[in-house]
Amino acid sequence: xxxxxxxxxxxxxxxxxxxxxxxxxxxxxxxxxxxxxxxxxxxxxxxxxxxxxxxxxxxxxxxxxxxxxxxxxxxxxxxxxxxxxxxxxxxxxxxxxxxxxxxxxxxxxxxxxxxxxxxxxxxxxxxxxxxxxxxxxxxxxxxxxxxxxxxxxxxxxxxxxxxxxxxxxxxxxxxxxxxxxxxxxxxxxxxxxxxxxxxxxxxxxxxxxxxxxxxxxxxxxxxxxxxxxxxxxxxxxxxxxxxxxxxxxxxxxxxxxxxxxxxxxxxxxxxxxxxxxxxxxxxxxxxxxxxxxxxxxxxxxxxxxxxxxxxxxxxxxxxxxxxxxxxxxxxxxxxxxxxxxxxxxxxxxxxx
Amino acid sequence: xxxxxxxxxxxxxxxxxxxxxxxxxxxxxxxxxxxxxxxxxxxxxxxxxxxxxxxxxxxxxxxxxxxxxxxxxxxxxxxxxxxxxxxxxxxxxxxxxxxxxxxxxxxxxxxxxxxxxxxxxxxxxxxxxxxxxxxxxxxxxxxxxxxxxxxxxxxxxxxxxxxxxxxxxxxxxxxxxxxxxxxxxxxxxxxxxxxxxxxxxxxxxxxxxxxxxxxxxxxxxxxxxxxxxxxxxxxxxxxxxxxxxxxxxxxxxxxxxxxxxxxxxxxxxxxxxxxxxxxxxxxxxxxxxxxxxxxxxxxxxxxxxxxxxxxxxxxxxxxxxxxxxxxxxxxxxxxxxxxxxxxxxxxxxxxx
Numbered sequence: 001x002x003x004x005x006x007x008x009x010x011x012x013x014x015x016x017x018x019x020x021x022x023x024x025x026x027x028x029x030x031x032x033x034x035x036x037x038x039x040x041x042x043x044x045x046x047x048x049x050x051x052x053x054x055x056x057x058x059x060x061x062x063x064x065x066x067x068x069x070x071x072x073x074x075x076x077x078x079x080x081x082x083x084x085x086x087x088x089x090x091x092x093x094x095x096x097x098x099x100x101x102x103x104x105x106x107x108x109x110x111x112x113x114x115x116x117x118x119x120x121x122x123x124x125x126x127x128x129x130x131x132x133x134x135x136x137x138x139x140x141x142x143x144x145x146x147x148x149x150x151x152x153x154x155x156x157x158x159x160x161x162x163x164x165x166x167x168x169x170x171x172x173x174x175x176x177x178x179x180x181x182x183x184x185x186x187x188x189x190x191x192x193x194x195x196x197x198x199x200x201x202x203x204x205x206x207x208x209x210x211x212x213x214x215x216x217x218x219x220x221x222x223x224x225x226x227x228x229x230x231x232x233x234x235x236x237x238x239x240x241x242x243x244x245x246x247x248x249x250x251x252x253x254x255x256x257x258x259x260x261x262x263x264x265x266x267x268x269x270x271x272x273x274x275x276x277x278x279x280x281x282x283x284x285x286x287x288x289x290x291x292x293x294x295x296x297x298x299x300x301x302x303x304x305x306x307x308x309x310x311x312x313x314x315x316x317x318x319x320x321x322x323x324x325x326x327x328x329x330x331x332x333x334x335x336x337x338x339x340x341x342x343x344x345x346x347x348x349x350x351x352x
Numbered sequence: 353x354x355x356x357x358x359x360x361x362x363x364x365x366x367x368x369x370x371x372x373x374x375x376x377x378x379x380x381x382x383x384x385x386x387x388x389x390x391x392x393x394x395x396x397x398x399x400x401x402x403x404x405x406x407x408x409x410x411x412x413x414x415x416x417x418x419x420x421x422x423x424x425x426x427x428x429x430x431x432x433x434x435x436x437x438x439x440x441x442x443x444x445x446x447x448x449x450x451x452x453x454x455x456x457x458x459x460x461x462x463x464x465x466x467x468x469x470x471x472x473x474x475x476x477x478x479x480x481x482x483x484x485x486x487x488x489x490x491x492x493x494x495x496x497x498x499x500x501x502x503x504x505x506x507x508x509x510x511x512x513x514x515x516x517x518x519x520x521x522x523x524x525x526x527x528x529x530x531x532x533x534x535x536x537x538x539x540x541x542x543x544x545x546x547x548x549x550x551x552x553x554x555x556x557x558x559x560x561x562x563x564x565x566x567x568x569x570x571x572x573x574x575x576x577x578x579x580x581x582x583x584x585x586x587x588x589x590x591x592x593x594x595x596x597x598x599x600x601x602x603x604x605x606x607x608x609x610x611x612x613x614x615x616x617x618x619x620x621x622x623x624x625x626x627x628x629x630x631x632x633x634x635x636x637x638x639x640x641x642x643x644x645x646x647x648x649x650x651x652x653x654x655x656x657x658x659x660x661x662x663x664x665x666x667x668x669x670x671x672x673x674x675x676x677x678x679x680x681x682x683x684x685x686x687x688x689x690x691x692x693x694x695x696x697x698x699x700x701x702x703x704x
């Protein structure tokens with residue numbers, strides 16, 4: 001604590017990212033990165049812009065990237081916003097659409113950054129409890145409130161929400177913004193992008209960090225009605241006009257346009273996930289129905305914290321959350337087949 | 353206006369960046385970019401990290417860059433913060449140190465983003481008037497207030513503040529944070545970095561965008577006491593944990609370490625500025641005493657707006673601010689000698 005901190009900063013409870021250890025080389029299954037490299041086209045596009053033009057500001061409106069996303073998704077450029085990772089877009093969206101005088105609804109088990117954003121903007125969260133299977137009842141998301149945010153698939157449970165449920169949310173809450181955070185949607189869930197032109201209150205947020213293998217580049221994007229996108233731009237231009245650098249812009253455009261590579265690597269991750277799930281089931285694990293690039297697993301007899309620590313000692317990093325209701329579970333990112341083979345061998349030994 | 357915007361977003365008055373026209377090629381003297389390319393070492397370092405590791409998150413703490421800055425400035429890593437451009441650091445600093453219940457002091461003529469940040473955080477600015485020569489009386493910055501921010505040199509006037517004045521500010525206001533925004537300091541003004549270890553209330557902000565020729569990369573940094581840096585980190589980690597991408601991180605480290613290249617290009621810009629100032633004086637212009645990479649000029653008989661438009665027609669872009677007290681002036685970035693030769697020829701023809 002410092003006398004120089006504002007009351008706001010003194011009150012914050014900052015997010016803690018997954019560890020990036022430097023002590024030795026781990027099989028890193030703890031931050032849901034993609035095990036495959038980015039598209040070769042994206043690599044080439046980035047190399048091509050590492051030149052003297054870096055002395056110049058980037059396009060503050062990232063028009064090239066917005067055009068590429070508009071074309072691919074059959075939307076107008078005015079329905080698209082881009083940011084420095086989907087986390088930055090979430091931060092702008094909480095400011096733009098959630099009225100601090102009313103509670104904002106999200107699941108009690110979800111991406112832990114939401115409560116951090118709420119605190120930053122003085123918003124009171126109203127947590128909607130998932131059931132014992134971590135399933136969400138969309139009909140609980142209504143009444144007097146200031147907005148809704150739900151990841152699809154949810155994190156860290158990996159469980160998807162059917163598009164029919166998203167429609168119910170939008171129909172039940174026409175006067176509030178509903179944000180669907182689709183960071184992991186490409187690994188098997190249904191995107192709500194198809195609903196963007198029908199619902200003025202829908203904002204869909206996606207990222208290059210997971211299915212496009214570009215966590216190191218920091219680019220996210222959002223789809224919504226023109227009025228929502230204008231709101232995001234008002235907020236962004238009151239905070240930082242130039243959020244995406246020239247290299248990230250070039251890499252993002254090429255990654256978006258290389259649909260074939262994206263599909264091939266995504267299918268590989270999904271196939272590996274299905275094999276891992278089968279094997280973990282034979283080992284007695286409880287596993288939520290995952291449509292993400294990670295699985296959420298619990299062993300009936302061995303404590304998750306103990307397993308987490310033992311895996312770490314054996315050189316395998318996974319994520320453990322010491323939070324109520326989920327402290328019996330581990331979140332395990334899907335790596336390459338080789339990495340998952342080692343993971344499964346280690347875990348079989350540990351529980352054996 | 354949209355019913356979905358929060359009261360905050362509805363109330364904002366966003367910043368408008370300098371234009372980046374795409375209709376034709378201009379001599380671009382409107383956004384204070386450096387006319388020289390980035391360090392060749394920075395170019396090489398960036399190319400070297402365009403590889404498969406981009407699938408992985410960057411170091412959220414940017415330790416390599418913080419180490420390089422610490423070494424160069426004789427400070428501890430705990431006295432350094434880095435961000436996605438100095439604008440992002442300013443946005444975090446307004447949140448971290450300025451109590452919205454009290455007015456924040458800055459000059460009436462200054463970087464126009466300050467009043468935008470103030471609006472974003474519900475802070476009331478108290479504008480301290482510069483005198484007729486745009487000079488600042490530091491003894492006016494005291495009393496009951498929530499903090500101080502001043503650019504050195506000031507923008508768009510280009511006028512530097514002596515280090516003795518910064519000391520007076522810090523001594524007069526020991527209970528409030530004083531932010532010195534040194535975006536342009538390397539072109540001849542005195543940095544306050546030397547005071548960082550003596551004054552717990554001092555935050556100095558710098559950027560790679562100007563003197564390091566990397567506006568396209570979006571990296572800024574701040575120097576301050578450990579408690580101020582901790583405050584910035586609390587705010588950042590409540591907003592976006594991964595603000596600097598892998599490529600920007602590598603380029604920034606190499607740019608910081610290539611001190612010889614930085615000195616050579618900075619000296620060239622300063623030498624060109626001095627020649628331009630001499631020539632403009634012979635043409636009858638009023639010119640503020642610039643220690644920045646731009647000059648702030650006024651012609652006694654020809655209106656600045658008219659000159660701005662005529663220069664644009666002739667393919668030379670400069671910046672005109674339609675604001676009280678400075679609407680007789682143009683802000684002209686210092687380009688290469690060749691670019692400034694064209695600028696001077698055009699302007700001599702226009703006023704002739």
